[in-house]
């Protein structure tokens with residue numbers, strides 16, 4: 141007898157899950173200095189997307205560095221392994237139809253190219269949270285710049301470890317003269333047409 145439900149004959153695909161969730165999955169990769177506003181924007185964006193009926197998940201230091209990557213430090217090799225695992229996790233979410241908002245400094249072009257190669261070029265949306273270091277340092281949300289200046293932290297991005305700005309990000313957000321809501325709206329304007337199904 142012919143199977144009237146041919147979908148049961150094959151493994152579920154990402155497209156099936158996206159259809160269920162009524163969205164197109166993407167990886168939103170926020171990069172920028174410590175204190176540039178990545179986490180604040182990521183969390184506000186996650187909330188806005190949720191309110192609009194999208195299924196999105198922030199990946200950040202709190203849920204990645206403290207858990208699956210708790211054995212990694214901040215050497216060049218460990219930063220690369222950190223990003224490799226994050227990109228692999230984002231890809232699992234992607235294949236589950238879920239939008240991830242990745243909030244990590246990801247300081248070098250090399251490291252972001254690496255992440256993009258794991259996720260896949262078509263699904264990787266690089267968003268540069270561009271805030272001058274003077275402003276990040278003045279904000280000093282976690283007191284880390286002060287510690288880095290005192291030499292209590294070594295290899296701090298922007299102080300004694302490089303940050304390479306993205307050359308052609310999909311989107312650049314300048315937070316110095318805008319509030320969080322404006323920054324979030326700028327990202328929404330860009331991504332909504334991409335993640336909507338109709």
Ligand code: ADP
Nearest residue numbers: 174175176177178179180281315318319320323
């Ligand atoms: P990061 O995650 O990049 O280290 P945080 O989000 O922890 O940075 O800190 C950014 C700080 O800057 C917060 O205190 C936030 O309130 C402030 N801020 C001011 N303007 C903005 C903006 N437009 N977008 C994001 N954060 C902003």
